[in-house]
Amino acid sequence: MTSLMKNPLVVGSGVLALVGAGVYAYQLMFGLGVTGMNNSTSWGLYLTCFMFFVGLSAGGLIVASSASIFGIKKYKAVALPAVILSLTCICCAGVCVLVDLGGIQRIWRMVTGLNFMSPLAWDMIVITCYLVINLLYLYFMCSKKADPAKVAVVSRFALPVAILVHSVTAWIFGLEVAREAWHTAILAPIFVASALDSGLALLVLALFGLRSRGVFQTADELITSLAGLLCTCIAVDAYFIGCEILTTAYNGTEGGMAVIDTLLFGGTAPFFWFEVICGLAVPFCLLVFAKNRRNMKVVGVASALVVAGVFCKRCWLMFTGFAVPNIVGANGITLGTTAAQAGGAADMWALMGVYAPTVPEVMLTVGIFALGVCAFTVLCQKLLRK
Amino acid sequence: MTRLAIGVNLRRCIGCNTCALACKMQNNVPDGMLWNRVLTEGCEQFDGAEGTYPHLTRTYLPLACQHCENPACERVCPTGATYKDDKGRVEIDYDKCIGCRMCMAACPYNARTFNWNEPVRATGAAYGDARVPERGRGVMEKCTLCKERTDEGEEPLCVRCCPADARVFGDLDDPNSAVSQLRRDGRAEVLLEEKGTRPQVFYVR
Amino acid sequence: MEQRITGAAISRRGFLRASAALGAAGLAGAGLTGLTAAGARADEGGGETLGYTYHNEHCLCNCMLQCTVRDDRLAMIQPRPNDDHRFQNVCLKGISEVQNIYGDARIQYPLRRTGERGSGQFERITWEEAFQTIAENFKAIQDKYGKEALWIQFSTEASQRFPPLLASVLGAQAGGMNGYDMGQGNGQIMAFAPWIGMFAQNTMWEWPEAAVVILANTNLVETSLTWSRGMLDAQEAGTKFICLDPRFSPTAGKADQWVNLRAGTDPAFFLGMTKYILDEGLFDREHVLAHTALPFLIDPETGACLADVAAGTDPKTGEPTEVKTFYLWDEATGAAVPHTAEGATPALEGEFTVDGKRYITQFTRLRKDMEPYTLEWTAATCDIPAEVVADVAEQYAAGPSIIDNGVGGIDKFGNNDVAGHCYALIASLTGNYGKRGTGCGIYGYHVTPYEAHLGAWKLPEGMAPAPSPQGFYDIVKGDTIHGAMFFGDIPTQKAANWNKTLEWLDSLDFVCLADIYHSSVTDFVDMVLPVCSKFECADAVGGIKCANAHILANLKVLDPLFESKSDFYIEKGIAEAMGLGDLFPADGEEYARALLDTDDPQMAGFTLERLQEAGGALRLIGSEDLIAPEVGYTYGTASGRQEPYYEALLPFGQAFPAWEAPCEAYPENPLREQYPLQFNQARSRFRVHSAYSGAKWIQEVAEPHIELNPVDAAARGLADGDAVEVFNDRGSFRTVLRLNEAVRPESAFMVESTYRQYLDGTIMQAVSNDTLNERGYALPFGPMIPFNDTLIEIKKAGE
Structure with missing residues (x-):
């Protein structure tokens, strides 16, 4: 414990996490009005990060479990850090959802009156299962009676659940007929592809981190091999996005063009182009060459770009959905925000979706990331250093 | 069965916003939001016009919950807080709402408004119909089709107050009701029909 | 936007009280409505009461309101139930009062200015101090400069309760001419006497009988909001609405056809139509010959009518009047005959010699006067296609057609009377006046043909406001007034060019404002008094008026908020401080009873108690039919006919309307x-x-x-x-x-x-x-x- 308290990463992230907790208390006191969310853009940074974390989590577990299922022996070496990463990320994802709820005091209603038609209900169930599997996985890998056979059994569940957990997250968005940008059958595959590349990339970054701190050693060959897999995943991700953009744009429908305009030229364009160029094209070009995959620095840079790119992708996915209302007309949508409450027409309405995260919102989000870093570091210290 | 509905005759709508304020008053809707708002369709400015001067058109579009027969909001609500009631209205049980805003993302009409903050009223006090329940912070709200009035056989207040007689209220399952007759008008249409939500609220253009 | 600033400033009005006096004789049946059901519900509510008042006569909709009061606060406003759905109204402004009467802009206490004019620095004073100060200043001013040097004028929402008495009691000026809203009236009044030239002689409920309604300078769906249904109903019945407006106004958007003429060119548009109608023979020849003065003979040089003038007496008043006999050219006999001659075959056009002198008909002059107004000229002047002028002219001439003028647009241009004159001319020419489905004037603000004659509070003989020969627009340019009291924001609403108005305000010895809200002029006066809203009364009743074929009572909904008082009690307070309080009614109830005390059969048996029982409104007896009797073809003009030729305006070159450009906003300026x-x-x-x-x-x-x-x-x-x-x-x-x-x-x-x-x-x-x-x-x-x-x-x- 004392050694943990001396770890500046643990202390620093712990402090940020506590600050985040303080901000959450503030948010509980004053309501979600302290965030930038409003009636035109009703989900913001929290749920964007939720998507992001679920993806990161699923990616790690898919690598870990496929090692067991498909007997990819060399991946077994990183299964334990992968599971720890997965567990940490899914917990962060859960926190993201919880802090986004306006009425957390009534959350027990999710138990007493669950509507099984709701993707959010499925998500709660699947994430719970996923969390249990992660814990079992961890238990079977770490316990003194560690049993490879049991790990293999758990992994057979873990892989489909990991894929499902991210698909269900995708369906929270993809099943919404109201949002042209989300409403596509390919959204779940896109989410899974993003999960694979971002999860894998984060795993690589985590392994680098653990290696540099001497917590856990990973061979360069294994990293190179993971980088190859990452390159493939990037390609798959890019392919799905390409399919989706083509289908949306091809017929030039009104709704489709509104999405394309927003995505390629409008409010979410910076996120989109960052992802396409820095999150997909550049890392792919770097990693497609075997020589580069053997260069740990290049692999590190590529992985970081992939993670950042997928974060941007979560942003454009989320906010393109809210950008253009289906029914356009002045004065637009009543925002319901603090400024809207206090002001007149100029503050009360938005013709298009508007959103900018506020300082408390960013602080709380940073706190969640910090919580993840802190938890991952502590768990790795505890579980890997044996 | 009963399917309560409102038909809005856009040829008669003069964009006066009386329905919007009547709704706000009746339902004690706090500042910064409206359950029922009036749009100047396709324009960036209220009372704007589509086209280029002098080739102009203008349509006012009062917009609130469409009380869909196939409500997207109801399906996605994880706790069943949003429900379709026996009179065909889409309602919210505020006690069940956990503020997840699934319904808000699901509504193609942006008809819902959320209490991001503690509700604030410039009057400093509640107003409207005493029968309307209070909503607090973190709860979703929207047009109830004046549940408290329509339960008692009264018209929604927006219908009662419309100075242009542009709004008609009634039961779509009663073929002789005024609203059913207006629904059969060849020019009656629903918003975003392609979304398949089958709104009970309809518009005559 | 960093700095949110808002809209602006001129307002005028206390719309004219002049009623289109057309009171039809009452028959029976006051439309009492079933208010008991609604009342019962409120009782069940516990702590809820219902109160009744009428609203915003300033937009002349006079909505009758049913107000719910809960915990001593106004909680809800609904239209008062009415058997006649047309009078069961409210609009967004009415509903907004639930908040507005408690709003930040309310003036809460009497205030005395402590800083420079415009600084907004005031100190709170007591009513007693306020009344005393006002009394002293009024007295000083009247003693020094004469009674008429004091100006007391009412406007907008701060007045309009009981008829004001203070100016009468003090012998002060109470405001004379309006200076707004009556420009087109100025132009059309003379053609169809005794019509007063403003509110149409028939009502909008007759519109379905018209084929075409031209909406000239009226943004009806906004400014007569609750009466838009008159337009919409007629439109559904097949009447075509043609809206003239430079802007694509909300009304233009609702009309069937929009004519986007250049602002200030309405007279040109009608002159072009008139020329086209003459050229194409679209006028109603029979009507013109039978019912207008257009066949009358005039001197082609001077324009004077050939007429005999004899002394006579007015059959109604018994006063001596001039009786004029005009002359027509009888084609059958080839001689000039009196216009009253039976069996003549009048010539419409031509040049004739009578007693050796050359005469032409008015119609001949009309053709000549209209010559410049070709379609091309009209198109260029109005900046619209020539076909539009021809098209509207054809539709209008085919009729039956109505011209509904508002009081915006052209009424606020220098050439406004020419527009009104044009309406009268084109209506006479095409037979679109007198019969069903025709007419001209203001329809939007006046929707019934009934007007009851209320009683009055009796003041001592001869006690009346000082004659007020000038309008506020002239007063602000002169130095005859030395003290003023405004109920409502007169200075920014009844005068243009604010900086000049401000100079005038500065020149006054004392100026006081009574208003509900912190209106624009508030910061520029010496003393500010808080007036209560229509929902507040110190007594059971705060006002009585006749509107919408009802007697309306402003019954108590709430006690006056903050320290506000009604305009009646402010007047009375000032009068008391000047030792004249005894001249006023003791309270609102006494005043209300005096107003209800009348011989008018339409109000037979109407008492304050009945008004209270009925929820503040009683339908005038015999006022069920809102369609006025057909106007017909007998007029109070000199010839008894429609007279679109204004001999009196010969010195101005406007005997027939002639194009005159706007005084400032013309293109070549x-x-x-x-x-x-x-x-x-x-x-x-x-x-x-x-x-x-x-x-x-x-x-x-x-x-x-x-x-x-x-x-x-x-x-x-x-x-x-x-x-x-x-x-x-x-x-x-x-x-x-x-x-x-x-x-x-x-x-x-x-x-x-x-x-x-x-x-x-x-x-x-x-x-x-x-x-x-x-x-x-x-x-x-x-x-x-x-x-x-x-x-x-x-x-x-x-x-």
């Missing part, structure tokens, strides 16, 4: 180089002049701003939402710019009047034109302020 935009002010649904400026619920939907066509904004490098300064040589004000395709290029549009706190401390009327047309003084309603006949330029604020 060199001033356009500096100030290229015509400034168009009009009322919207969101406010009645400045009233409701502070209503938060309305502010949530619409805030004051100026509008430009995107083309004009782009030419100035201005963008939507910019804070801008609007200016000309007269002054400037600041507001926010919004872009709107509905605005005619080369013009700017702004909803008139708001409190200056929403215009960054400026006043909209700082730029408006106060040049009066001299001809106006020769017309019955006097000159009109050409608010819209104003050129401006717009730039980014601070540049």
Whole structure:
């Protein structure tokens, strides 16, 4: 414990996490009005990060479990850090959802009156299962009676659940007929592809981190091999996005063009182009060459770009959905925000979706990331250093 | 069965916003939001016009919950807080709402408004119909089709107050009701029909 | 937007009290409505009571309201149930009162100015101090300069309770001519006497019988909001609505056809139509011969009518009058015959010799006078296609047609009377006056043919306001007034060119304002008194009036809020401080009973108690049919016929209407180089002049701003939402710019009047034109302020 308290990463992230907790208390006191969310853009940074974390989590577990299922022996070496990463990320994802709820005091209603038609209900169930599997996985890998056979059994569940957990997250968005940008059958595959590349990339970054701190050693060959897999995943991700953009744009429908305009030229364009160029094209070009995959620095840079790119992708996915209302007309949508409450027409309405995260919102989000870093570091210290 | 509905005759709508304020008053809707708002369709400015001067058109579009027969909001609500009631209205049980805003993302009409903050009223006090329940912070709200009035056989207040007689209220399952007759008008249409939500609220253009 | 500033400032009005006196004899059946059901519900509610009042007569809808009071607060406003659905009304302004009466803009206590004018620095004083100070100042002024040197005028929402008494009691001036709203009336009044030239002689409920209704200068669906259903019902019945408006107004958007003529050119449009109708023979020849003075003989040189004048007596009043006999050319006998001659075959056109002197018919002169107004000229003047002029002329002439004029647009231009004269001329010429489905005048603000004659509070013999020969528009340019009291914001609403008005305010010894809200002029007066709203009464009743074929009572809904008093009690308080309090009724109930004490059979048996039982409104007896009797073809004009030829205006060259350009906003004005935009002010649904400026619920939907066509904004490098300064040589004000395709290029549009706190401390009327047309003084309603006949330029604020 004392050694943990001396770890500046643990202390620093712990402090940020506590600050985040303080901000959450503030948010509980004053309501979600302290965030930038409003009636035109009703989900913001929290749920964007939720998507992001679920993806990161699923990616790690898919690598870990496929090692067991498909007997990819060399991946077994990183299964334990992968599971720890997965567990940490899914917990962060859960926190993201919880802090986004306006009425957390009534959350027990999710138990007493669950509507099984709701993707959010499925998500709660699947994430719970996923969390249990992660814990079992961890238990079977770490316990003194560690049993490879049991790990293999758990992994057979873990892989489909990991894929499902991210698909269900995708369906929270993809099943919404109201949002042209989300409403596509390919959204779940896109989410899974993003999960694979971002999860894998984060795993690589985590392994680098653990290696540099001497917590856990990973061979360069294994990293190179993971980088190859990452390159493939990037390609798959890019392919799905390409399919989706083509289908949306091809017929030039009104709704489709509104999405394309927003995505390629409008409010979410910076996120989109960052992802396409820095999150997909550049890392792919770097990693497609075997020589580069053997260069740990290049692999590190590529992985970081992939993670950042997928974060941007979560942003454009989320906010393109809210950008253009289906029914356009002045004065637009009543925002319901603090400024809207206090002001007149100029503050009360938005013709298009508007959103900018506020300082408390960013602080709380940073706190969640910090919580993840802190938890991952502590768990790795505890579980890997044996 | 009963399917309560409102038909809005856009040829008669003069964009006066009386329905919007009547709704706000009746339902004690706090500042910064409206359950029922009036749009100047396709324009960036209220009372704007589509086209280029002098080739102009203008349509006012009062917009609130469409009380869909196939409500997207109801399906996605994880706790069943949003429900379709026996009179065909889409309602919210505020006690069940956990503020997840699934319904808000699901509504193609942006008809819902959320209490991001503690509700604030410039009057400093509640107003409207005493029968309307209070909503607090973190709860979703929207047009109830004046549940408290329509339960008692009264018209929604927006219908009662419309100075242009542009709004008609009634039961779509009663073929002789005024609203059913207006629904059969060849020019009656629903918003975003392609979304398949089958709104009970309809518009005559 | 960093700085949100809001809309603006001119407001006028206390609409004329002049009633289109057409009271039809009552028969039976007061329409008492079933209010008991609604009342019962409120009782069950526990702690809830219902109160009744009427609303906002200022927009002349006079909505009858049922108000719910809970915990001593106004909780809800609904239309009062009425058997006649047409009178079961409320609009957004009425509903907004649930918040507005408690709003931040309310004046709460009597205040005395402590800082410079305009500084907004005041100290709170007691009512006693206020009354005492006012009394002293009034007395000093009247002693020094004469009784008539004191000006007491009422306007907008701060008045309109019981008829004012203070000016009568003090012998002060109470305001004479309006200076607004009556410009077209000035032009049409003489043709169809005894019509007063303003409110039409029939009602909008007759519109379904018309084939065409031309909406001239009326934004009916906003300014007569609750009466829009008259238009919409007629439209559904097949009547075609043609809207003349430079702007694609909400009414233009609802009309079947929109004529986007250049602002101030309405007379040109009608002159072009008239010429076309004459050229194409579209006029109603039989009607013209039988019912108009157009076949009468006139001297081609002087324009004087050939007529015999004899002394006679008025059959009604017994007063001596002139009886004129005009002459027609009888084609059968080839001689001039008196216009009253039976069996003549009058010549419509031609030149004839009578007693060796040459005469022509009025009609012949009409053809000649209309010669310049070709379709091409009209198209160029109005900046619209020539076909539109011809098309509207054909539709109008085919009839039956109605011209519904509002009091915006052309009424606020120097040439407004010419427009009104044109309506009268074209209606006479095409037979669109007198029979069903025809007519002209204002329809929007006056929807019943009934007017009851209320009783009055008896003052001692001879006690009346001092004669007030000048309108406020002239008063502010002179030095005859030394003290003033305004109920409502008269100075920013009844005069243009605010900076001049301010100079005048500065010249007064004492000026006091009584108002409900902190209106624009508040900061410029010496003392401010809080008036209560229509929902507040010290007594059981705060006002009685006749409107909408009802007797309406302003019954108590709430006690006066804050320290406010009704205008009645303010007047009475001042009178008491001057030792004249005994002349006033003891309280509202006594005043109400005096007003209800009348011989009018339409009000037989109407008492305060019955009004209270009925929820503040009783339908006039015998007023069920809102369609007025057919106007017919007997007139009080000199010849008894329709007389669109105004001999009296021969010195002005306007015997028949003749084109006269606007006084400032005409295209060729060199001033356009500096100030290229015509400034168009009009009322919207969101406010009645400045009233409701502070209503938060309305502010949530619409805030004051100026509008430009995107083309004009782009030419100035201005963008939507910019804070801008609007200016000309007269002054400037600041507001926010919004872009709107509905605005005619080369013009700017702004909803008139708001409190200056929403215009960054400026006043909209700082730029408006106060040049009066001299001809106006020769017309019955006097000159009109050409608010819209104003050129401006717009730039980014601070540049």
